[in-house]
Amino acid sequence: MTGLRFDLRDPPPGAAALRAEVRAFITEQESRWTPEVRARSWMGFDRDFTRAVGARGWIGMCWPKAYGGGERSFLERLIVLEEMLAAGAPVGAHWIGDRQSGPLILRLGTEAQRAKFLPKIVTGDYAFCIGLSEPDSGSDLASLRTRADRVEGGWKLNGRKIWTTFGHLCDWMIALVRTSAPPEGGSKHQGLSQMLVDLKAPGVTIRPIRDLVGEEGFNEITFDDVMLPDDALVGQEGAGWAQATSELAFERSGPDRYLSSHPLLEASLDALRNDASAAPALGRQVARLWTLRAMSTAVAGMLQDGADPVRQAALVKDLGNDFEQALPHAMRGLMDVDAMPETMRRLHDYLTQITPTFSLRGGTREIMRGIIARELGLR
Amino acid sequence: MTGMTIAAELAEQVTRALADATDVATLRAVESGAFPAEAWAALDGLGLAAALVAEDHGGAGLGFQDAMPLIEALGRAGAPVPLAEAIAASALLAAAGITPPEGTLTFAAAGARVPCARHALHVALADGATVALYAAGALRIEPGTNIGREPRDTVAVTGAPVAQGTLPNAWGSEAALLLTALIRAAQIAGAMQAALALAVEHANTRKQFGRPIGRFQAIQQQLAVFAAESSAVSVAAAAAARAADQRGLANAAFEIGCAKITAGEAAARGAAIAHQVLAAMGITEEHALHHYTRRLWAWRDEGGSERFWSARIGQAAQQGGALWPFLTSRDEESAA
Numbered sequence A: 001m002t003g004l005r006f007d008l009r010d011p012p013p014g015a016a017a018l019r020a021e022v023r024a025f026i027t028e029q030e031s032r033w034t035p036e037v038r039a040r041s042w043m044g045f046d047r048d049f050t051r052a053v054g055a056r057g058w059i060g061m062c063w064p065k066a067y068g069g070g071e072r073s074f075l076e077r078l079i080v081l082e083e084m085l086a087a088g089a090p091v092g093a094h095w096i097g098d099r100q101s102g103p104l105i106l107r108l109g110t111e112a113q114r115a116k117f118l119p120k121i122v123t124g125d126y127a128f129c130i131g132l133s134e135p136d137s138g139s140d141l142a143s144l145r146t147r148a149d150r151v152e153g154g155w156k157l158n159g160r161k162i163w164t165t166f167g168h169l170c171d172w173m174i175a176l177v178r179t180s181a182p183p184e185g186g187s188k189h190q191g192l193s194q195m196l197v198d199l200k201a202p203g204v205t206i207r208p209i210r211d212l213v214g215e216e217g218f219n220e221i222t223f224d225d226v227m228l229p230d231d232a233l234v235g236q237e238g239a240g241w242a243q244a245t246s247e248l249a250f251e252r253s254g255p256d257r258y259l260s261s262h263p264l265l266e267a268s269l270d271a272l273r274n275d276a277s278a279a280p281a282l283g284r285q286v287a288r289l290w291t292l293r294a295m296s297t298a299v300a301g302m303l304q305d306g307a308d309p310v311r312q313a314a315l316v317k318d319l320g321n322d323f324e325q326a327l328p329h330a331m332r333g334l335m336d337v338d339a340m341p342e343t344m345r346r347l348h349d350y351l352t353q354i355t356p357t358f359s360l361r362g363g364t365r366e367i368m369r370g371i372i373a374r375e376l377g378l379r
Numbered sequence B: 001m002t003g004m005t006i007a008a009e010l011a012e013q014v015t016r017a018l019a020d021a022t023d024v025a026t027l028r029a030v031e032s033g034a035f036p037a038e039a040w041a042a043l044d045g046l047g048l049a050a051a052l053v054a055e056d057h058g059g060a061g062l063g064f065q066d067a068m069p070l071i072e073a074l075g076r077a078g079a080p081v082p083l084a085e086a087i088a089a090s091a092l093l094a095a096a097g098i099t100p101p102e103g104t105l106t107f108a109a110a111g112a113r114v115p116c117a118r119h120a121l122h123v124a125l126a127d128g129a130t131v132a133l134y135a136a137g138a139l140r141i142e143p144g145t146n147i148g149r150e151p152r153d154t155v156a157v158t159g160a161p162v163a164q165g166t167l168p169n170a171w172g173s174e175a176a177l178l179l180t181a182l183i184r185a186a187q188i189a190g191a192m193q194a195a196l197a198l199a200v201e202h203a204n205t206r207k208q209f210g211r212p213i214g215r216f217q218a219i220q221q222q223l224a225v226f227a228a229e230s231s232a233v234s235v236a237a238a239a240a241a242r243a244a245d246q247r248g249l250a251n252a253a254f255e256i257g258c259a260k261i262t263a264g265e266a267a268a269r270g271a272a273i274a275h276q277v278l279a280a281m282g283i284t285e286e287h288a289l290h291h292y293t294r295r296l297w298a299w300r301d302e303g304g305s306e307r308f309w310s311a312r313i314g315q316a317a318q319q320g321g322a323l324w325p326f327l328t329s330r331d332e333e334s335a336a
């Protein structure tokens, strides 16, 4: 069960100073954030805010300076992420680029790709989205059918992606697509590749999908003979599956997997500060939060060390999703909705509707538990 | 980093010594009231009781965090010998300026039931910040047990202490409670690993409908939850111990409480899953599982239950201003 080992990490030197810096920045910005903005957490898209964060050097913090990065550690970056999420800052316009698209380009991209994309992610000029899911391929992702065929001077892309968060607001997608048929009798995980897709290219049609809150967050994106240049390919042709799954430790272990409801916990604590009968229930939430934070920090330390803690990430995501998902209901148990102060009620109302997504996005609960079960030797 | 290597080595040693000297029969004997003298001798021979005592007082000078893996290892074997108690008691005595005695030693907060008092040569009792060391002859002991059928005895003082001392501020007036919470949280982590291993082994061998039950997703998903909870307890116990090293035991009450809540909740969830997976077989006296699950249930209540700690943690949070700054202000940065 070595895949389930966690080693504690202390915050890096200078952590408190960096935290204070981020907090001061948030204090300047937060007057514009309604409770709904805060409740959206990293699903809140605000390009101006992202540009301001970029100007402070807090996007691409761990990347080389040559590409506009800050050459800081993962644990320093974690401090910025934690502070942003705890405050409910609308970080969506840079979240994906900073968390996974940029790191992927840095690791596997060509020199030209790094020079073209990374500096613009850092400034907030390029926002990225994730092109994995398709209408007929969700959890069984490798069954996807969108294809890029080699043509003179590049690739021709056809197919459809769905549930693409902020596809309508982003500039680029990294899409996982089929570039060759799986070998006869071979695994469907072969023959997949990752492609950089310019969402403004001819043949790309983006249709926002309204969600249960009444908002347009995710999209259906259709590709009709979209011409991609040769250098749209990221990494190796045919190695897309391995590349995409190696992103998952980055995608699944962060504080975005347990802090999505945090602004509600703060508001609840404020409202219940003098209610002795609420103390035990609040204490349980705080204890859980404290434990999850130690686990998530441990995973950041492993990433810093260059390990690939993909199983630990699945485990922290599953525990974290349970926590953030149960929070609105738990707080509702401490105070009737009609008695809640307005901010708390609006956070509660929004989060109640959106919490089902927490254990879906980034891979479902059942898929996370399947990964852990495999590590236990059960499958 | 070297500290962690020492910690891992000690845990290895304890695991090996326990494997050589104890098995399920030892747990049965303990539960019927016997003292596993040979096992105790084997483990005591490793000289670990003084693990947390400073080197200039004849100990190994390890930190709490260094000791967690070895206490987890004890939990993994069902804690057949009261070594965790001896380690914590020695630390408590040394902190109060008392040289820890040789041989079986246990401790408790005054008024609380004492683990294994009836088998101990010496008992340390902490009344607030005052620690008194008694020889067995100075105590009247009324035997009792917990759900794990481990000795949890009521003691009345009938004679004078061998020595008496006062804990420094860093240890505070709740040191016995905090030490108990910390060692039980680590033992819960270990016992959960043992129960999980039994459940996984059963899932891979028991066949129904023509295949091992571990091939059924319903079983896999439950055991995955168990594994996640088990990891959470290990991390929580280690993080609480780290806080005690960094800030002193008394100032780590918040972290120790959080760890004990996490451990208690996880213990309940894990024990329930293990029994569901082992079904009727796991209910039998013959199967080893109940030795672990009954200890898990019992240890939840020792050193403060989830109810006890969550009320305190909740109050601390209510009085601590905004939660996030409160939590992060307790971080200790690593050295530059």
Ligand SMILES: Cc1cc2nc3c(=O)[nH]c(=O)nc-3n(C[C@H](O)[C@H](O)[C@H](O)COP(=O)(O)OP(=O)(O)OC[C@H]3O[C@@H](n4cnc5c(N)ncnc54)[C@H](O)[C@@H]3O)c2cc1C
Pocket: A129, A130, A131, A132, A133, A134, A137, A138, A139, A140, A162, A163, A164, A165, A166, A218, A357, A360, A361, A362, A363, A364, A365, A366, A367, A370, B217
């Ligand atoms: C808010 C939100 C944002 C998203 N953003 C993006 C995005 O930006 N880009 C992107 O590509 N995708 C995105 N997704 C899609 C997300 O990745 C998928 O929803 C997820 O992978 C599940 O796929 P599905 O919805 O097709 O469900 P399905 O795979 O059809 O699953 C339905 C149910 O069956 C269960 N199930 C499926 N297979 C198994 C199995 N083998 N064992 C046990 N149970 C199983 C699932 O756990 C689930 O409960 C987003 C989703 C949400 C909700």
